[in-house]
Amino acid sequence: MDITNLKGTVRLSNGIEMPYLGLGVFKTKEGKEVVDAVTYALDAGYRHIDTAAVYGNEEGVGVAIAQHVVDRKDIFLTTKVWNADQGYDSTLKAFDASLDRLKTDYLDLYLVHWPVKEKYKETWRALEQLYADGRIKAIGVSNFLQHHLEDLFQTAKVTPMVNQLEFHPYLVQQRLLDFCQQHQIQFEAWSPLMQGKAFEVPLLQELAVKYNVSVAQLILRWDLQKGVVTIPKSVRRDRVISNADLFNFSISEEDVEKISALDRGQRVGPDPDNFNF
Numbered sequence: 067m068d069i070t071n072l073k074g075t076v077r078l079s080n081g082i083e084m085p086y087l088g089l090g091v092f093k094t095k096e097g098k099e100v101v102d103a104v105t106y107a108l109d110a111g112y113r114h115i116d117t118a119a120v121y122g123n124e125e126g127v128g129v130a131i132a133q134h135v136v137d138r139k140d141i142f143l144t145t146k147v148w149n150a151d152q153g154y155d156s157t158l159k160a161f162d163a164s165l166d167r168l169k170t171d172y173l174d175l176y177l178v179h180w181p182v183k184e185k186y187k188e189t190w191r192a193l194e195q196l197y198a199d200g201r202i203k204a205i206g207v208s209n210f211l212q213h214h215l216e217d218l219f220q221t222a223k224v225t226p227m228v229n230q231l232e233f234h235p236y237l238v239q240q241r242l243l244d245f246c247q248q249h250q251i252q253f254e255a256w257s258p259l260m261q262g263k264a265f266e267v268p269l270l271q272e273l274a275v276k277y278n279v280s281v282a283q284l285i286l287r288w289d290l291q292k293g294v295v296t297i298p299k300s301v302r303r304d305r306v307i308s309n310a311d312l313f314n315f316s317i318s319e320e321d322v323e324k325i326s327a328l329d330r331g332q333r334v335g336p337d338p339d340n341f342n343f
């Protein structure tokens with residue numbers, strides 16, 4: 067992984083380059099708010115945007131990308147098929163609808179948003195078809211635990227290239243991270259800042275002072291040093307810019323371990339084995 071600058075990318079198992087840092091847009095309002103946030107990010111050098119059909123803001127993401135001076139081909143764009151749309155035919159339809167809203171004719175990454183029981187294998191078959199048709203550069207899953215992946219492997223022709231999961235100092239899931247790394251499935255962190263709760267953690271505050279960075283920068287740099295792609299969300303221009311300032315410092319191995327040791331298996335979002343939406 068090239069982690070020396072903002073264009074730092076990881077190479078996925080199929081050779082596609084995925085920028086290590088992206089902007090997440092969950093809870094970013096459709097319209098001006100999301101257009102502005104994506105524009106701040108592209109202005110600041112981000113080349114990776116993470117949305118989902120369920121966020122209800124794909125239109126604005128598409129507007130911001132279409133009107134920005136950066137070429138579409140230089141932006142890594144991810145969206146996700148929502149739970150209600152899972153199944154083979156309905157996923158194909160949902161994909162077309164997302165592309166229309168995003169005003170693009172291809173995706174860089176399409177994810178199965180959650181492992182909906184009895185549905186995710188058929189959903190995956192649709193993603194494989196879209197990938198074979200050249201309409202998506204990489205396909206992956208989200209919120210898949212090891213047992214979901216092992217079950218998917220029974221029928222999958224293509225191994226997911228990415229698994230996007232909740233990941234932060236209170237939820238490290240090291241065994242799942244190792245499992246994904248063994249299978250060349252790139253781990254991607256959602257809610258890396260614990261939706262704001264990380265700023266209250268004393269050790270993170272102390273280490274941020276030690277490295278003369280913000281708590282957000284410390285955590286996002288830790289993600290990077292763990293080999294995890296990360297997609298912090300902010301609608302504020304100053305935070306979008308400062309969150310990306312990760313490439314001029316590094317955390318010692320000892321401090322990386324100290325941050326990892328904060329793990330307490332604590333989630334800020336739903337448990338993939340117990341969700342119902």
Ligand SMILES: NC(=O)C1=CN([C@@H]2O[C@H](COP(=O)(O)OP(=O)(O)OC[C@H]3O[C@@H](n4cnc5c(N)ncnc54)[C@H](OP(=O)(O)O)[C@@H]3O)[C@@H](O)[C@H]2O)C=CC1
Pocket residue numbers: 089090091092093116117179208209230231255256257258259260261262265280282297298299300301302305308309335
């Ligand atoms: N696959 C999945 O199931 C899921 C995927 N995701 C993806 O992951 C992304 C990130 O996760 P998300 O849940 O949004 O939460 P994050 O952990 O990224 O935290 C976002 C919160 O932190 C605040 N914040 C951001 N930067 C700073 C900063 N430097 N200082 C202080 N506060 C800050 C934001 O406020 P403000 O905007 O006001 O700056 C917002 O309240 C999502 O946007 C989405 O794309 C998220 C959940 C589930």
Ligand SMILES: O=C(O)C(=O)[C@@H](O)[C@H](O)C(=O)CO
Pocket residue numbers: 092118120179335336343
């Ligand atoms: O943000 C996402 O991508 C999610 O899947 C979740 O946050 C989910 O939508 C949720 O929290 C439902 O309560």
